Amino acid sequence: MRAGERKWGGWRQPAAIAVAVAFLLPLWFMVSGSLREPGLPPPRAPELIPSPISTASYHEAFDLVDLALYTVNSLIVVALTVPLAVLVASLAGFGMLLVAGRARVVLVVFSFAALMIPVTALLVPRFTMFRWLGLIDTWVPLIAPALLGLSPFYVLLFYWSFRRLPLELFEAARLEGMSPFGMWRRLGMPLVRPVTIAVALLAFIASWGNFLEPLVYLFDPDLYTLPLGLRSLETLDRTNYPMLLAGAVVATAPVVFAFMIAQRYFLHEDRGAGWLGR
Amino acid sequence: MSERRQVVLMLTPYLFGLVALVAAPALVTFGLAFTEYDLIRPPELNGFDNFRELLDDEIFGIALKNSLVFAAIAVPLRLVGALGLALLLHRRITGVGAYRSSAALPTVIPDIAYGLVWLWLFNPLYGPINVLLRWQGDSSTTTAWGVQPPQWLTHPNDARAAIIIMSLFTIGEGFVILLVTRQGLPSELYELAALEDATAWGVFRRITLPLMAPILLLLLARDTIYSLQWTFVPALVVTEGGPPEFSTTYVPLFVYRNAFEFLRYGYAAAATLLMFALTALIVWLQWRIVRRWRKGFAI
Amino acid sequence: MSRIALEGVQKRFGETTALDGVDLEARDGELLVVVGPSGCGKSTLLRCVAGLEAVDEGAIRIGDRDVTQLRPAARNISMVFQSYALFPHLTVRENIAFGLVVREEPKQVVRERVAEASELVGVVDFLERRPYQLSGGERQRVALARALVRRPDAFLLDEPLSNLDAGTRVQMRTELRRLHREIGSTMVHVTHDQVEALTLGDRIAVLDAGRVRQVGTPDEVHGRPNDRFVAGFLGSPAMNFFGREAARRFYEIPKGTVLGVRPEHVRIGTHGLRTRVDLVEVAGSDAYVHLDRGLVARVPAHLRPDEGANVGAAFDRGAAHLFDEATGERREWQ
Numbered sequence: 001m002r003a004g005e006r007k008w009g010g011w012r013q014p015a016a017i018a019v020a021v022a023f024l025l026p027l028w029f030m031v032s033g034s035l036r037e038p039g040l041p042p043p044r045a046p047e048l049i050p051s052p053i054s055t056a057s058y059h060e061a062f063d064l065v066d067l068a069l070y071t072v073n074s075l076i077v078v079a080l081t082v083p084l085a086v087l088v089a090s091l092a093g094f095g096m097l098l099v100a101g102r103a104r105v106v107l108v109v110f111s112f113a114a115l116m117i118p119v120t121a122l123l124v125p126r127f128t129m130f131r132w133l134g135l136i137d138t139w140v141p142l143i144a145p146a147l148l149g150l151s152p153f154y155v156l157l158f159y160w161s162f163r164r165l166p167l168e169l170f171e172a173a174r175l176e177g178m179s180p181f182g183m184w185r186r187l188g189m190p191l192v193r194p195v196t197i198a199v200a201l202l203a204f205i206a207s208w209g210n211f212l213e214p215l216v217y218l219f220d221p222d223l224y225t226l227p228l229g230l231r232s233l234e235t236l237d238r239t240n241y242p243m244l245l246a247g248a249v250v251a252t253a254p255v256v257f258a259f260m261i262a263q264r265y266f267l268h269e270d271r272g273a274g275w276l277g278r
Numbered sequence: 279m280s281e282r283r284q285v286v287l288m289l290t291p292y293l294f295g296l297v298a299l300v301a302a303p304a305l306v307t308f309g310l311a312f313t314e315y316d317l318i319r320p321p322e323l324n325g326f327d328n329f330r331e332l333l334d335d336e337i338f339g340i341a342l343k344n345s346l347v348f349a350a351i352a353v354p355l356r357l358v359g360a361l362g363l364a365l366l367l368h369r370r371i372t373g374v375g376a377y378r379s380s381a382a383l384p385t386v387i388p389d390i391a392y393g394l395v396w397l398w399l400f401n402p403l404y405g406p407i408n409v410l411l412r413w414q415g416d417s418s419t420t421t422a423w424g425v426q427p428p429q430w431l432t433h434p435n436d437a438r439a440a441i442i443i444m445s446l447f448t449i450g451e452g453f454v455i456l457l458v459t460r461q462g463l464p465s466e467l468y469e470l471a472a473l474e475d476a477t478a479w480g481v482f483r484r485i486t487l488p489l490m491a492p493i494l495l496l497l498l499a500r501d502t503i504y505s506l507q508w509t510f511v512p513a514l515v516v517t518e519g520g521p522p523e524f525s526t527t528y529v530p531l532f533v534y535r536n537a538f539e540f541l542r543y544g545y546a547a548a549a550t551l552l553m554f555a556l557t558a559l560i561v562w563l564q565w566r567i568v569r570r571w572r573k574g575f576a577i
Numbered sequence: 578m579s580r581i582a583l584e585g586v587q588k589r590f591g592e593t594t595a596l597d598g599v600d601l602e603a604r605d606g607e608l609l610v611v612v613g614p615s616g617c618g619k620s621t622l623l624r625c626v627a628g629l630e631a632v633d634e635g636a637i638r639i640g641d642r643d644v645t646q647l648r649p650a651a652r653n654i655s656m657v658f659q660s661y662a663l664f665p666h667l668t669v670r671e672n673i674a675f676g677l678v679v680r681e682e683p684k685q686v687v688r689e690r691v692a693e694a695s696e697l698v699g700v701v702d703f704l705e706r707r708p709y710q711l712s713g714g715e716r717q718r719v720a721l722a723r724a725l726v727r728r729p730d731a732f733l734l735d736e737p738l739s740n741l742d743a744g745t746r747v748q749m750r751t752e753l754r755r756l757h758r759e760i761g762s763t764m765v766h767v768t769h770d771q772v773e774a775l776t777l778g779d780r781i782a783v784l785d786a787g788r789v790r791q792v793g794t795p796d797e798v799h800g801r802p803n804d805r806f807v808a809g810f811l812g813s814p815a816m817n818f819f820g821r822e823a824a825r826r827f828y829e830i831p832k833g834t835v836l837g838v839r840p841e842h843v844r845i846g847t848h849g850l851r852t853r854v855d856l857v858e859v860a861g862s863d864a865y866v867h868l869d870r871g872l873v874a875r876v877p878a879h880l881r882p883d884e885g886a887n888v889g890a891a892f893d894r895g896a897a898h899l900f901d902e903a904t905g906e907r908r909e910w911q
């Protein structure tokens with residue numbers, strides 16, 4: 001019985017601590033900066049925790065623009081986008097597994113190629129298309145990419161994970177008369193739960209933080225999502241840092257929260273590389 | 279419903295999305311690049327005029343240079359950083375999950391919020407970075423070494439450096455991918471190396487690096503492409519393309535402005551196409567170089 | 578060339594004890610086979626000798642050096658892994674040369690040693706190929722060559738034949754024996770296959786649950802097993818065991834003992850206990866006769882009885898073994 005190494009060696013732990021601290025700094029300063037009292041002069045010495053602590057900036061942020069509405073809007077968009085994206089990506093990934101030979105290769109190559117195309121290259125034609133369909137200034141252009149599974153990357157991730165499952169499992173199910181949808185629902189999905197969680201998380205992060213598309217498609221302020229709301233804050237009062245950071249915290253908190261829950265499934269020390277397929 | 283039909287049905291939404299949202303737009307961009315189009319009047323074909331104009335356009339030249347320089351500096355740094363993190367944190371030690379999460383955290387912050395934080399951090403007067411640098415200084419404007427701290431967002435080169443620094447913290451995705459890759463390597467090879475008295479550098483050079491090379495190459499290509507687009511939000515939000523003139527205008531911002539502020543969609547499409555071609559060229563070159571270098575890996 | 582010795586080695590993994598006070602010696606130049614069921618600790622034992630695992634208590638000696646605290650590379654041993662651990666991105670030649678190149682030996686030396694090792698194991702024709710192009714047996718040879726090239730004090734082999742198909746396995750067994758003859762180094766070979774152990778080893782150490790049950794030549798461990806476990810583990814088919822009541826049909830045995838007799842010592846014929854033949858398995862020139870009452874006999878195939886026949890079964894008292902019912906220890910006939 002082989003045990004995993006459970007101890008740090010020498011310089012590794014201090015290095016890991018230093019790294020962790022460095023990467024936590026942006027978040028730390030986001031929160032601490034938001035708690036500064038608005039209008040104070042620059043501090044003399046670096047301060048990790050502002051004194052006095054004040055939540056005035058949060059009130060200001062919610063007063064200046066309708067941040068509450070924007071938050072709700074973002075939640076609605078995400079609630080529609082993420083499940084759809086996970087559904088489409090997992091179905092497509094599974095479908096790619098079942099499709100044999102040439103068709104499968106074509107699909108994989110196509111997906112890879114699509115991955116390499118920068119979003120900016122597609123921005124203008126998509127805009128033109130949605131305009132022609134009369135869907136500018138709605139949420140449809142924001143949700144539509146979920147049809148893609150949000151990104152070919154997620155589809156490939158599912159495909160790759162399904163592929164690592166033992167083939168005999170599906171052959172046995174087939175013999176028993178299980179349909180493809182049945183296999184997807186009862187065999188495929190339950191066995192790739194960590195991947196589903198990972199994709200859901202990634203889709204949530206992408207959709208919640210999406211800035212470019214709302215910027216381009218939304219004009220009616222009542223439809224604004226949170227990132228756009230932050231942009232409004234910035235254009236209205238660019239130097240009110242505590243207020244801007246307060247907005248940033250509101251926008252960041254849900255994602256960080258979701259991340260902390262989901263990361264157990266693939267960053268924990270007990271998870272070796274196996275979570276991708278087992 | 280027959281089996282075959284079900285499988286096709288499974289793939290339909292994705293295929294539809296691929297065609298409608300990726301393939302078709304890509305082709306349209308290709309076509310639009312040869313027109314002048316402002317969304318009001320129908321597009322007028324103008325041959326290669328857009329491209330000729332681009333080559334003369336000073337701003338485009340600056341944007342292109344900025345983007346390329348950024349990619350040239352940021353991509354290697356990011357990749358090395360992600361690899362370093364993966365190799366530091368891949369062992370299954372109790373509590374390592376917390377360190378991994380910390381390293382990945384900046385990546386999940388929404389772009390705009392991320393930009394705002396750095397807007398604050400980089401503020402020459404109030405921002406924590408310069409406050410720290412000035413802390414032990416003589417007067418209220420100099421650092422401990424007696425010189426002025428970088429003025430970050432108000433000076434061209436400092437602003438460019440700021441954008442690069444911002445990109446160094448969002449290596450979470452590459453980190454996780456390399457982490458999983460490293461964990462998937464057979465441990466016996468490393469045990470063998472222990473028996474054969476290989477140094478840590480020797481192990482890295484002869485085992486880790488060659489075996490991770492395919493994924494590294496893939497990440498290199500992806501990060502190159504990504505870096506050439508990523509600059510959009512920081513440039514828009516943090517530096518607004520400035521400080522004057524255009525020192526942090528990168529190609530994505532250039533495209534955005536021409537398309538949505540100046541309403542010159544054809545021109546923007548041409549710029550996009552040019553950028554895409556350049557990206558493809560760079561990726562291809564990278565592939566060739568790494569391929570040749572890999573041959574030299576053999577002992 | 579050196580002996581390998583474990584003295585009082587204790588190794589725990591969390592709650593579980595993998596090695597419980599192991600004292601074992603592989604003599605200079607001998608091929609010691611360590612055999613035991615899955616989970617008995619044999620791989621752990623090998624890894625402790627290699628230095629890939631640290632021992633909690635006890636000492637490891639190679640030659641007359643105490644290597645317990647030394648890191649693996651300083652112990653001057655080579656190891657062949659169960660999965661061969663060949664570098665997929667290197668050619669066979671580069672794989673074999675690995676240990677020498679890492680130690681920065683001069684090119685001339687590397688070339689000579691690689692040629693020597695590859696000839697010894699018979700891979701000279703494959704030197705420029707890559708592992709994925711080779712069969713299991715060929716890969717194994719490459720792994721062996723790589724271990725040989727450094728001319729270490731001793732060799733450790735961790736179930737090297739387990740991943741091979743049956744035919745190749747038999748062939749490689751002979752190869753290993755021949756190799757050992759030629760180079761004469763001390764080798765410790767770990768396996769779970771008792772047939773492999775009996776045919777391969779100069780001496781055999783039987784391990785169970787982290788303890789050494791018996792060490793001796795194949796004849797000794799097979800012919801005079803120290804305890805019930807060793808008796809039941811070695812030999813194919815396994816030894817027949819009878820409690821006092823059942824043994825009474827043949828011989829009277831003391832209270833608190835168990836009788837054991839190997840199938841090859843059971844004679845089928847007209848004399849002896851009347852039994853019925855349940856099942857007959859033919860394996861080449863042998864036949865395994867399963868009699869009712871749980872007795873198994875091994876007879877030459879051409880002398881086998883029919884299934885369902887009534888026959889007599891008997892064996893010499895001298896061929897039977899006695900074991901203590903409670904402790905399993907060997908007991909002598911009075």
